[in-house]
Amino acid sequence: MSWEPRIIAFLCNWCSYAGADLAGVSRLRYPPTIRIVRVPCSSRVSPAMILDALKSGADGVLVSGCHPGDCHYLTGNLFARRRFFMLKKLLEFVGLEPERVQFAWVSASEGDVFAKVVSELTEKIKLLGPNTRFRKILGGKI
Amino acid sequence: MLTEKIREIAKKLLEEGKIEAFLCYEGTSHPFRNRAVLVKSPEEVKKLLWPSFGVINLATPLQKLKGQKAGILATGCVSRAIVVLIQEGQLKREDLFVVGVPCPGMLDPSKVRDKAPEIIDVIDDLKDEVLIVTPEDKIKFSREELLRNNCQECRHPVPPLYDLLLDFSGREKSPDPYRRVQEIEDLTLEERWQWFEREVLRRCFRCYACRQACPLCYCPTCFVDDSRPQWVGKTRDLIDTALYHLVRAYHLAGRCVDCGSCEAACPMDIPLRLLTKKLEKEALLAFSFEAGLDPEAPLLFTSFDENDPEDFMLTSELKASGKI
Amino acid sequence: MFYFLPREALKNWLSEISKVHEVFVPVSPSGFGPYEGKLYLEKKTKLSAKEFFLPWREVILKFEARPGALPSPVFFEPVKERIIFGVRPCDAKGLTLIEKVFGEDPFFQKRREKTILLGLLCKEPGRECFGWAMGVNPFAGEGLDALFLEQAEGYLVKLLSPKGEKLFKDQEAFEKVGEEAQNSFKKAEKEFLEKHPKAPALEKLKEADLLKLYEADFWEGLALPCLNCGICTFLCPTCYCFDVQDEVVGLEGERVRLPEACMFELYSRHASGHNPRRSPVARFRNRFMHKFKYFLDEYGEPLCVGCGRCNEECPAGINLWEVIRAMSTL
Ligand code: SF4
Ligand code: SF4
Ligand code: SF4
Ligand code: SF4
């Protein structure tokens, strides 16, 4: 069997989760590579959660929330955007493959965008191959 | 000299009853270490001195003094740490009397240590020259060479917040604060990971001195000590260690004042500050933000701008290529 | 029994024994590593050989992380017979102190049994060393299987245990030496001990009242600069606090033991959340009370071999002698 990436997707309850739902209901095709974790808002996602996913064996992580202006909590995603920007710079700085950690805005009506995001991300990660760099192995390197 | 000025002002403040105690540094039996000390009476001020090796930010022990009206000797980065602590509600401005010093920079104990096998004394003119005294000899070095990296790269030697500023001419602002960060940025992705693994992850034995020394790591329970969930394994596993370092640095984004305490505390001489310095650079470039300059200003992560960059996002990339 | 090894023969000999045993040596100022030609003998290393006996990660149990699965005990990871060369006498003495507490511990014991410890006397005490003050006679080589004394042309080697004798029985590089050499060893020892007496403070500490020490007011002031980091404890060749953790990745689980520090808040936090040593001062006090009172009362020796690492590396400039002085003159 060929290797299929496993991607953890943190989707905000109010937009992106609904967007993913719509993609499903509309029977849009996208690769079955994601495992969804529903979060109240994109700003709920902390770097420890993202890194923990990679450490536990995820090949990629997606965080997706409402478009700026649409956040259910008004500005959660605007705070989140700054934080993710900084996180991404930091991860790149220490040599973590930047493609593995991605951020997106997907609204409740954008089922098609959601499907595209997942397809694109899956492609990118397939090119990279499995996450070996940031994956914890018991009794691994010390 | 600075030492006399410090003693004089500490004595005066204590005598006038403006403060209950003064936090500063004293000498130790070790020729290149200074230690934080709290004096409570005018008689004790003779202990105090300007520390050429005051490498642990005084704002760290300052937080043990909550509720006392304390005076503190503040260089640029000590003053900036105080600003952040005030912004974050950890210190009260009215509890403090800040004696600022336009900072001449401090010497790096590790750089000094490597200059001779046995060192009896270090004489610092606070300007151009440092004499390292060995049993046989006195060796002259340029001060610039022996400064801590963060002092060489300091953007704010002059304290932004003080009640009184000592009359002294300190360093100029560094013309090239991000040179070392740039050196890492210039490596390939692969090389950067190798660097991280070799210089940071393999050497770190998780003593957390870097966290403990930091004036801004004051969380009652640090995320590494969380057990439900446990974000970080406790052993020296490289991935757990990476997680610790990445999240620690990230928690200091927009807060770190580049005082170098973390790096100075590290027993393995790990170049930790590069991670926080990188974030400092990004915050400056992308958000024109610098930490610890104004107690009234919002923090980096408690504010946003509608036009903050978002070209790093996958949806922006898809849009740009016409895919969505 | 004594042997002699010419200086230039040392590296060769290390390579020779590396073919049969796992050999570790000080490789850099930071610490030990497998012998691959690199050797750092100028000064003692930052990390002592303690890590070979209380390793950074000792697996004590393996399990499958699913309900109902029974754990399978490992008891100890098989340790190959190994030789550690270049251990300083104070560090080896430290192991004997740890042994007082870990005597029954199968992991520690197994590692001790499987290890041949070859000591190296320092040419001169380092700036922060005070082993003798703590009652350590480096020439006695406690805890070692053999002890190397550096001389003009090479090393004089004193055998100290059956394990040591067995190792050196058929080592061609070494020549047996006679009385003269032995006398030079004894002479060096005598000269050293005359110049370096035990600290009178230890007797005073033995007599001191435990509760009075505990409640003394000097702790607050002494502890103010302390960061409660773990540097002094991790680098100390006698500190042995540990933690036990279950590590799980996927379905695989391991119970591991790892070094911890009484300086940490988490170390003494109970499951209930209560922490008897919540304050930084209490944790600072514990380190010194443990070394210079509790352990001293229990075993007649302090839990310190005077290696000076804590004084050398403490970023806050805490000096152990200032604490001992306060404690012994209360
Ligand atoms: S992270 Fe390091 S440099 Fe930044 S404030 Fe903390 S101790 Fe200072
Ligand atoms: S690393 Fe983060 S969680 Fe830990 S003390 Fe520092 S800021 Fe708090
Ligand atoms: S101080 Fe150094 S060795 Fe200790 S945890 Fe920090 S990086 Fe690791
Ligand atoms: S005594 Fe020094 S090394 Fe030990 S915990 Fe305190 S600051 Fe850290």
Ligand code: SF4
């Ligand atoms: S307490 Fe300090 S001097 Fe004593 S053995 Fe430990 S590290 Fe060495």
Ligand code: FES
């Ligand atoms: S609720 Fe969707 S991003 Fe805040």
